[in-house]
Amino acid sequence: MFSRLREANFKITTILFGxxxxxxxxxxxxxxxxxTTPKALIDSLLSGETQFAIRLSxxxxxxxxxxxxxxxxxxxxxxxxxxxxxxxxxxxxxDVPLALPPLVAGVALLILFGTTSxxxxxxxxxxxxxxxxxxxxxxxxxxxxxxxxxVLRSTFxxxxxxxxxxxxTLGSTEAGAFWRVTLPMSRxxxxxxxxxxxxxGIGEFGAALMxxxxxxxxxxxxxxxxxxxxxxxxxxxxxAAATILIVxxxxxxxxxxxxxxxxxxx
Amino acid sequence: xVRVENISKNLGEFFLKDVSLDVADSEYFMILGPTGAGxxxxxxxxxxxxxxxxxxxxxNGRDITRLPPRKRNIGMVYQxxxxxxxxxxxxxIKYGMRSRKLSKQEISQKVDKLAxxxxxxxxxxxxxxxxxxGEQQRITIARAxxxxxxxxxxxxxxxxxxSKTRIKLREELRRIHSFTHTTMIxxxxxxDEAFLLGSQMAIMNNGxxxxxxxxxxxxxxxxxxxxxxxLGVTNVFRGESVIANGIxxxxxxxxxxxxxxxxxxxxxxxxxxxxxxxxxxPIESSARNSxxxxxxxxxxxxxxxxxxxxxxxPFVAAITRRSFLDMGLNQGMEVFLxxxxxxxxVF
Numbered sequence: 001m002f003s004r005l006r007e008a009n010f011k012i013t014t015i016l017f018g019x020x021x022x023x024x025x026x027x028x029x030x031x032x033x034x035x036t037t038p039k040a041l042i043d044s045l046l047s048g049e050t051q052f053a054i055r056l057s058x059x060x061x062x063x064x065x066x067x068x069x070x071x072x073x074x075x076x077x078x079x080x081x082x083x084x085x086x087x088x089x090x091x092x093x094x095d096v097p098l099a100l101p102p103l104v105a106g107v108a109l110l111i112l113f114g115t116t117s118x119x120x121x122x123x124x125x126x127x128x129x130x131x132x133x134x135x136x137x138x139x140x141x142x143x144x145x146x147x148x149x150x151v152l153r154s155t156f157x158x159x160x161x162x163x164x165x166x167x168x169t170l171g172s173t174e175a176g177a178f179w180r181v182t183l184p185m186s187r188x189x190x191x192x193x194x195x196x197x198x199x200x201g202i203g204e205f206g207a208a209l210m211x212x213x214x215x216x217x218x219x220x221x222x223x224x225x226x227x228x229x230x231x232x233x234x235x236x237x238x239x240a241a242a243t244i245l246i247v248x249x250x251x252x253x254x255x256x257x258x259x260x261x262x263x264x265x266x
Numbered sequence: 267x268v269r270v271e272n273i274s275k276n277l278g279e280f281f282l283k284d285v286s287l288d289v290a291d292s293e294y295f296m297i298l299g300p301t302g303a304g305x306x307x308x309x310x311x312x313x314x315x316x317x318x319x320x321x322x323x324x325x326n327g328r329d330i331t332r333l334p335p336r337k338r339n340i341g342m343v344y345q346x347x348x349x350x351x352x353x354x355x356x357x358x359i360k361y362g363m364r365s366r367k368l369s370k371q372e373i374s375q376k377v378d379k380l381a382x383x384x385x386x387x388x389x390x391x392x393x394x395x396x397x398x399x400g401e402q403q404r405i406t407i408a409r410a411x412x413x414x415x416x417x418x419x420x421x422x423x424x425x426x427x428x429s430k431t432r433i434k435l436r437e438e439l440r441r442i443h444s445f446t447h448t449t450m451i452x453x454x455x456x457x458d459e460a461f462l463l464g465s466q467m468a469i470m471n472n473g474x475x476x477x478x479x480x481x482x483x484x485x486x487x488x489x490x491x492x493x494x495x496x497l498g499v500t501n502v503f504r505g506e507s508v509i510a511n512g513i514x515x516x517x518x519x520x521x522x523x524x525x526x527x528x529x530x531x532x533x534x535x536x537x538x539x540x541x542x543x544x545x546x547x548p549i550e551s552s553a554r555n556s557x558x559x560x561x562x563x564x565x566x567x568x569x570x571x572x573x574x575x576x577x578x579x580p581f582v583a584a585i586t587r588r589s590f591l592d593m594g595l596n597q598g599m600e601v602f603l604x605x606x607x608x609x610x611x612v613f
Contacts, residue, residue: 160348162344165315165335165348166342166348166409167350168314168315168334168336169336169338169342169410170336170365170413171365171366172365180361181350184350185351187352
């Protein structure tokens with residue numbers, strides 16, 4: 001009887017920890033959203049500056065996500081399917097941006113694209129990354145690529161290569177089998193990967209700040225807007241940006257969970 | 267005709283060692299072997315999924331060793347179906363038709379014909395995930411046959427099915443073969459399948475082909491201990507064979523067994539349990555081998571009863587249930603075993 005009670009106590013204690021954590025998180029979010037009056041919030045949301053930030057964030061994050069897909073699909077496929085010399089090293093290197101502090105990633109990008117002859121050459125050819133929206137896309141791409149890559153790699157690993165073998169005996173080339181069989185079968189993984197990459201792109205701050213700077217109405221994404229307005233005391237505008245970021249995160253999380261089974265990648 | 271010549275392939279865990287094989291046109295060829303024998307990678311090498319480290323594959327005299335799978339016209343059916351889950355049954359069956367220059371109408375005629383042949387016409391709009399194992403395997407066969415392959419490779423096609431479905435689909439395979447005359451190479455670890463479907467059979471072990479022949483031939487005359495044991499041939503003994511007066515006498519643990527196969531030295535012998543006559547009294551016959559012993563064990567498998575008699579070594583005789591009851595056999599009873607010298611197989 002006594003031990004039964006102790007067991008129940010243990011169960012209740014662990015559950016309590018979970019509840020306390022959840023309450024903490026919810027309280028934080030509600031605190032942000034209710035910090036100003038609803039009218040001030042709506043006015044700020046409709047202000048030109050916030051509108052600009054929303055648009056810039058959406059455009060840069062969508063483009064950087066598309067680039068992540070384009071690059072990660074073949075790379076993830078190669079590392080899921082083939083055995084070759086140096087595969088382990090390649091796998092590790094491709095994960096590096098994940099472990100790197102975004103500020104460091106930003107500095108590295110800034111040095112490569114701002115100071116080397118490679119970066120200067122690109123700039124002379126009209127492709128300027130430093131202090132431009134293009135730099136934001138570059139930063140988001142670099143920092144978030146590993147997320148896309150990892151989700152896709154694990155998705156491809158989960159698909160039996162024999163599907164492709166059969167497709168090849170039915171007249172497909174290797175690439176054809178990939179397009180007609182493996183890629184459609186990876187739909188859920190692709191969706192989950194895109195959503196998490198996009199969501200993180202929207203929130204990307206440190207690396208983007210280093211490469212693209214924080215110029216009002218030029219490289220002002222939602223997080224940059226939050227940062228700028230916070231530092232000059234424009235609280236309602238800062239809260240507006242934060243509120244949008246919270247909404248986007250929650251919706252993305254919800255959609256990501258729908259394509260479940262991929263959360264284990266992280 | 268498929269000809270595999272001295273193929274070697276090392277995939278680490280699985281490998282092939284110097285495998286050679288000839289499969290005649292329209293043959294139903296069985297490959298039998300335990301798990302890990304290399305059966306699947308042999309099929310996959312024939313299909314062109316792997317290119318061999320060494321050796322050649324010929325199809326109708328043409329060297330196809332370096333040809334990609336799509337140019338071989340060899341069909342493949344796996345144990346776990348590998349139906350494309352994002353396509354419905356009809357789209358699965360006609361998947362390969364994109365590489366053929368046929369009109370929509372011709373394709374749908376072909377799909378209908380095969381769907382009818384395999385009895386899956388009512389499933390065309392369903393998705394594979396909603397179907398039973400037997401239904402799925404019929405669809406994979408249709409999907410392969412629509413290409414009119416010169417060879418159809420079947421990798422344990424009945425392995426994942428329940429026993430009732432397995433028997434049904436086994437008959438189906440026999441029917442399809444007699445109907446299409448497609449050359450079939452069928453991998454299995456079930457001897458029943460090999461015996462009932464195959465006109466030729468190869469036994470594989472450890473990445474090698476150990477014996478090839480007609481199933482009944484292989485069954486009667488296993489060429490090594492592995493084949494004998496793998497096929498469940500009982501009464502496999504090791505002994506010293508001595509030739510005297512044109513007949514071989516094999517000394518098995520003191521038991522002197524006459525064999526028509528003349529070979530001296532250390533040999534293995536096998537005597538099929540159904541070739542051993544069991545009687546309560548000694549019988550006068552032309553059979554050279556007759557031994558007295560005590561019943562050690564009785565194992566009733568339904569229609570056949572297997573009796574283990576100790577005649578110096580444990581010897582198994584198979585008798586019908588009817589004669590078992592007629593003779594009123596019991597454990598511990600003394601009986602006689604009689605068998606002919608020609609039934610003593612030596613290897």
